[in-house]
């Protein structure tokens with residue numbers, strides 16, 4: 234492993250799933266996060282906002298980080314139903330996902346909105362997991378690299394560095410579909426992201442930024458995907474709702 238290679242991160246995105254009883258899943262994850270696994274990979278769970286405080290309390294001492302799934306750009310104000318990055322941090326989160334394709338699609342978030350949210354995350358001391366990824370039409374038109382690079386340039390704030398930024402490459406067509414790109418396609422996009430990061434965070438810091446792959450990661454395909462050059466972990470949706478599957482994915486790093 235090269236000295237510059239960052240510690241991998243496997244982050245679970247529970248989306249709009251989970252009630253208080255789901256604390257059981259988190260407890261199972263804690264139990265399976267053995268010292269051997271801890272030595273190889275960092276784990277984070279991003280539950281719905283209603284569970285962040287409870288999840289953070291449960292996770293004290295477990296070293297499983299807790300994250301939000303979105304935040305507002307402003308610190309406070311008349312934004313009914315929204316949550317600020319400061320509120321997430323106050324509840325115990327250390328990460329927040331911004332620019333997930335479901336936010337871009339259903340809430341019409343543009344790159345500049347995502348960038349403002351990432352700025353807010355940094356202001357609150359959170360690490361922003363900035364999501365990018367092409368649609369099926371864009372991939373079929375040969376535009377995947379151009380789309381991802383444009384999203385990155387528009388969504389990553391200038392104050393980003395390898396501590397406060399994680400990039401997640403999530404092809405939209407792979408999310409929740411059971412489809413995944415080939416290892417060669419993942420390698421090509423992650424290499425392009427790494428190149429772009431040199432311009433965004435500087436040549437020295439770019440190799441240390443974690444670039445996650447997300448989209449239908451399962452215990453059965455994790456080892457192949459996590460072995461791809463420039464893949465420094467996974468953003469996991471559906472499979473993160475089952476502790477054994479989430480841990481099985483992280484277990485890809487046990488070799």
Ligand code: PEP
Pocket residue numbers: 246403407408409410447448449450468469470471472
């Ligand atoms: C996601 O929504 O970030 C995701 C990767 O979902 P899934 O793993 O279910 O494809």
